[in-house]
Amino acid sequence: MRLSEVTVGNKVKVNAISGNRHLLSRLIGVGLAEGALLQIVQNEKGQPVLFYCRDSVIALSEKDCKKIEVEEAGE
Amino acid sequence: MKEKTIALLGQPNSGKSSVFNGLTGSHQHVGNWPGKTVEHKEGTFRFEGETYRVVDLPGSYSLSAGSDEEVITTDYIKSGEADLVTILVDSSQLERSLYMVADFIGIKLPVLLILNMMDVAEQKGIEIHTGILQEKLGIPVIGFVAAENRGYGNLKEQIAEALKNPRMMEQSLLMERYAGDSSIPFTEMIAREKGTGIYTREKQAILAFEKEDKNLMRSGRHKYDFIDMLLDGAVKKTKVKSGLERFDRKALGRHSGKWIAFGIILAGMTGAMLIASPIMVLGFAIPGGLTPLLEKLMNLFGVWKPLAELVCVVLPNVLAFTIAMAGFVLGVTFIFALIEDVGYMARISVVFNKAMERLGLQGKSVCSFLMSLGCNMAGVAGSRVIDSTGQRFLTMILVWSIPCGSTLSLAPMLASIFFGPLGSFLVLLFMLGITLGSMFLASKIFGRQLIREEDEHGIIMELPPYHKPKWGHIVRMTLTKAKDIFVRAFRVIFLVSVVFYLLSYSWFGNISIFAAFGQLISPVTEFFGMTWQMFMAYLSSMVTKESLLGVINALYNNSDVVSAAFNAKSIGMTEGMAQLLPQVINKPQALGFIMAIVFNVPCTMTVAVTFRENHSKKWIALPVLYYLVFSLILSCVFYHIGMLIW
Numbered sequence: 001m002r003l004s005e006v007t008v009g010n011k012v013k014v015n016a017i018s019g020n021r022h023l024l025s026r027l028i029g030v031g032l033a034e035g036a037l038l039q040i041v042q043n044e045k046g047q048p049v050l051f052y053c054r055d056s057v058i059a060l061s062e063k064d065c066k067k068i069e070v071e072e073a074g075e
Numbered sequence: 076m077k078e079k080t081i082a083l084l085g086q087p088n089s090g091k092s093s094v095f096n097g098l099t100g101s102h103q104h105v106g107n108w109p110g111k112t113v114e115h116k117e118g119t120f121r122f123e124g125e126t127y128r129v130v131d132l133p134g135s136y137s138l139s140a141g142s143d144e145e146v147i148t149t150d151y152i153k154s155g156e157a158d159l160v161t162i163l164v165d166s167s168q169l170e171r172s173l174y175m176v177a178d179f180i181g182i183k184l185p186v187l188l189i190l191n192m193m194d195v196a197e198q199k200g201i202e203i204h205t206g207i208l209q210e211k212l213g214i215p216v217i218g219f220v221a222a223e224n225r226g227y228g229n230l231k232e233q234i235a236e237a238l239k240n241p242r243m244m245e246q247s248l249l250m251e252r253y254a255g256d257s258s259i260p261f262t263e264m265i266a267r268e269k270g271t272g273i274y275t276r277e278k279q280a281i282l283a284f285e286k287e288d289k290n291l292m293r294s295g296r297h298k299y300d301f302i303d304m305l306l307d308g309a310v311k312k313t314k315v316k317s318g319l320e321r322f323d324r325k326a327l328g329r330h331s332g333k334w335i336a337f338g339i340i341l342a343g344m345t346g347a348m349l350i351a352s353p354i355m356v357l358g359f360a361i362p363g364g365l366t367p368l369l370e371k372l373m374n375l376f377g378v379w380k381p382l383a384e385l386v387c388v389v390l391p392n393v394l395a396f397t398i399a400m401a402g403f404v405l406g407v408t409f410i411f412a413l414i415e416d417v418g419y420m421a422r423i424s425v426v427f428n429k430a431m432e433r434l435g436l437q438g439k440s441v442c443s444f445l446m447s448l449g450c451n452m453a454g455v456a457g458s459r460v461i462d463s464t465g466q467r468f469l470t471m472i473l474v475w476s477i478p479c480g481s482t483l484s485l486a487p488m489l490a491s492i493f494f495g496p497l498g499s500f501l502v503l504l505f506m507l508g509i510t511l512g513s514m515f516l517a518s519k520i521f522g523r524q525l526i527r528e529e530d531e532h533g534i535i536m537e538l539p540p541y542h543k544p545k546w547g548h549i550v551r552m553t554l555t556k557a558k559d560i561f562v563r564a565f566r567v568i569f570l571v572s573v574v575f576y577l578l579s580y581s582w583f584g585n586i587s588i589f590a591a592f593g594q595l596i597s598p599v600t601e602f603f604g605m606t607w608q609m610f611m612a613y614l615s616s617m618v619t620k621e622s623l624l625g626v627i628n629a630l631y632n633n634s635d636v637v638s639a640a641f642n643a644k645s646i647g648m649t650e651g652m653a654q655l656l657p658q659v660i661n662k663p664q665a666l667g668f669i670m671a672i673v674f675n676v677p678c679t680m681t682v683a684v685t686f687r688e689n690h691s692k693k694w695i696a697l698p699v700l701y702y703l704v705f706s707l708i709l710s711c712v713f714y715h716i717g718m719l720i721w
Contacts, residue, residue: 017292022141024291026462026535029086029136031171033295041319044329046429048438048534050319054170054299057319059425061437061533 001072003038004049004065011039012070019067030058037073078119078126079238080156084148084179085163086172087134088539090191092116093221093548094163095131098230105555108133108147114459122231130157138178139285142462152182153273159238161187166196166203166218167540169306170299176212177298180249181278185241186214187234193218195542200314207309213245222545248304250277252297259284259293323422323538332426340423340445343414347406347449348480354402358395365391381580389572396619397565400450400680403480405557407449411442411457412549418539428534434514435522437461438534440470447477451681452560455688465526471685472521472698475677476513478506481620486673489624492653493665502666506673509709513674517701525694563687564680571618571679590630603707604667604714609660613706616672618679623672631659663717671710676702 006012014036017027027033031054041057042050048059085091095103099118108115116131132151133144152160162179164172169190176188188208190196196203209216215237219226254261264283270276285294325331366387373383414420423445424438431440439461447454454474461467478486486506490499579589593607600610608630616623660668676682676699686695 021288021291023532024288024295025137025139025141026532028291028295028298029139029174030535030537031174031299033299034292035296036299042324042327047327047329048425048428050327050425050538055168056171057538059421059428059438059534059536059538061428061432061535064533064535 003068006040011073013073016069078128079158080128082130082157082160084132089163089165090221097227159185163189166190166193173302180244180246181275187237188216190218194220202311204309214242249301326422336423343410347410351402351406355399358398361395362391393569401557401561403450404560407453408556409553416544418541421538434518443470447474449480451479451677452684455684463532469525473514567683603711604664617676662721663714666717667710667714670713671706674706
C-alpha cells in the first residue's frame with residue numbers, strides 16, 4: 001500500500017521509499033526513515049497528506065506520498 | 076589569546092535565531108556566505124572579561140550535502156574553525172529534532188546540547204531528564220527557553236564552561252546499531268578508514284556506507300533507532316494527543332483553509348499599510364522642508380544651475396522616495412514575519428500547494444506571491460524559504476508578474492479617469508486574469524530551463540505547533556531588513572534619478588535628450604498605442620511606478636519633468652491632470668497604456684534585489700526581456716481591440 005492511499009486515523013509503518021538522493025535525505029531529515037511509524041491526520045484529494053511522525057506533523061506532497069510504500073501497523 | 080568561536084547548529088524552527096540574537100544582542104553582522112545566497116550571521120558577546128565569537132550556521136535538517144544550506148553547514152564544520160558546536164533541538168519534538176545530534180556523532184569537535192523550548196514541551200506534557208541524556212551522550216546538556224531573556228546569563232556560563240572542559244559526543248551507542256546490522260560489513264569498513272581529519276573512523280565508515288542511495292534509508296533507520304534508545308528512560312509523556320486541533324482542521328481544510336488564508340492576508344495587508352503610512356507621510360514631507368533650504372544654499376554659493384537643480388530637486392526627492400519605500404517594506408516584512416513566527420505560514424503553504432504545483436513550484440512559493448501584493452521586493456526576498464534553487468529562481472521571476480501595492484493604487488486611479496468606476500472595476504478584473512495568465516506563461520517559458528523534472532520537489536514541511544509571537548525577534552528582523560533596503564534603494568534610485576535628470580534637462584534651448592529621443596521613435600511607439608510622452612512615462616515606470624504620473628503630466632504640460640515625476644505621489648492626481656489626460660489620450664490608448672505599465676518590468680529596486688538574490692545576469696536579462704515584450708504586446712493588443720470598440 002502506498003502512503004497516498006491511507007485514510008485518516010490509520011497507523012502505518014514505512015517499508016520502502018523510492019526516489020533520488022535529495023528526496024531521500026530530505027525525508028530522513030524530517031523523520032521518515034525505514035521503519036518509521038506514521039499516523040495520518042488529513043488526506044484530502046489535491047492536498048498534501050498530513051501525518052504525525054516522531055512528535056511532529058509533517059505535510060508531504062501527494063506525488064511524493066506515492067513513492068512511499070507502507071504497511072498497516074497495529075497499536 | 077585568540078577569541079573562541081562557537082557555532083550554532085540546528086534544524087529550521089529550532090529557535091536558533093532567537094538564541095543567536097539573545098546571545099549577541101546588537102553585536103552582530105549579517106552578510107552572505109561567499110558565492111551563495113544563504114544568509115551568514117556572525118556576532119560576539121562578552122562574558123567574564125572574555126570575548127566570544129558566535130557563528131550562526133544556516134538552518135538545515137541534516138549534515139548530508141543536499142541543499143546549499145547543508146553544504147555550507149557541513150563545510151564549515153569540516154573546516155574545524157569552531158571551538159565549540161552548540162546543537163539546538165526543539166524539546167517538544169525531541170524524537171525528530173535529535174536527528175541532528177545523531178548525524179553529528181563521530182565528528183571530533185566539542186559539543187554543547189541545548190534543549191530549547193522546554194516550556195512548550197512542558198505544556199505538551201513531556202518530562203525530560205537532562206541528566207540522563209547528559210550521561211548517555213557524554214556532553215553537557217541544558218534545558219532552555221530562548222524566548223525568555225533571563226536564561227542567557229546561565230547559557231553564557233555553560234558555554235564558557237564547555238569551552239574550558241571540552242567534551243566530545245560518546246559514539247558507541249550509535250555505532251552499536253550499525254555493528255549489530257548483519258547486512259553491513261561494518262568492522263571491515265571501519266578497518267578501511269584512517270580516521271584522519273575531523274571524523275572518527277566509525278563516522279567515515281558510515282559516510283562511506285551512505286554513499287549508495289539504497290543504504291540511505293537503512294542508515295536513517297539506525298540513527299532514529301539510536302534516538303529512541305537515547306530517549307528511553309530520559310523522556311516521559313503524560314499527555315498523548317493525536318489528530319489536529321479544531322482551528323487547524325479548518326485552517327488546513329481544502330476550501331475553508333483558503334478562505335481563512337484570504338481573510339488573514341487581507342487583514343495583514345491592512346495592518347502593513349497602517350504601519351507603512353505614517354512613515355510614507357513622513358518621507359514625502361521631506362522635500363517640502365529640505366528643498367527651500369538647499370535652494371538657499373545653492374544660491375549662496377552660486378552653484379552652476381544644472382548642478383544646483385540636481386541637488387535641490389533630485390536629492391530630497393530620492394530621500395523621500397526611499398524612506399517611503401523602506402516604510403512599505405517594513406510594514407509588509409513585519410506582518411509576514413509575525414504570520415511566520417506564530418506558525419501560520421506553513422498552513423498557507425499547505426492549502427495553496429496544489430495551485431503552486433501547477434506552476435511547477437511548491438506550496439512555499441505562495442508566501443512570496445502574497446508578500447508581492449504589498450511589495451515585490453519583499454516577495455523576492457521571501458523566496459529564501461524555498462529549498463530548491465530552480466524553484467526559487469522561477470518564483471522570483473513570477474513575482475515580477477504580480478502588481479504591487481503602488482501598481483494596485485495607480486492603475487484603478489488611471490482607469491477611473493477614462494472609463495468611470497464600472498470601467499475601472501472591469502480593468503481590475505482584466506488585470507487579475509492577466510496576472511494569473513502571465514504567471515502561467517512565464518512558468519511555461521522559463522520553467523523547463525530552470526527546473527529539471529527530477530528537481531520538481533514537492534512540499535516536505537513540518538507544521539510547527541502554534542506559539543505566541545516573539546516580538547523582540549520580529550521587530551529586530553524587520554528593522555534590519557528595512558534598514559538594508561533603505562541603504563540599497565537610496566544608492567540605486569539616486570543613480571537612476573541622476574541619469575534621468577541629465578536626459579530630461581533642456582541642455583539645448585527648449586528640447587531635452589529625452590524629448591528628442593521620444594519624438595524620434597514615436598512612429599514605432601504609436602503602433603503599440605502610445606504617444607511618445609506615454610512611452611517615456613512607461614519607461615519611467617521602471618524606475619518607480621509612481622513616477623509615471625508625474626512624467627506624463629509634465630511632458631504634456633511642457634513643465635519640469637524630474638520634479639513632477641517625484642511629486643506626483645505627494646500631490647496625487649491633480650484636478651487639472653484628470654481633465655487634461657482624456658483630452659490628449661483617447662480611450663484605446665489609455666487601455667493599452669494601463670496594461671503596459673501594470674505588466675512592465677517592476678521597479679529598479681525589485682530588479683536589483685532579485686539580482687542580489689540570484690547572482691545571475693542571465694536570469695535578470697531574460698525576465699526583463701520577457702516583461703518588456705509581454706507588456707508591449709498587451710498594450711498593442713488592448714489598443715487595437717479598443718480601436719474596434721470606440
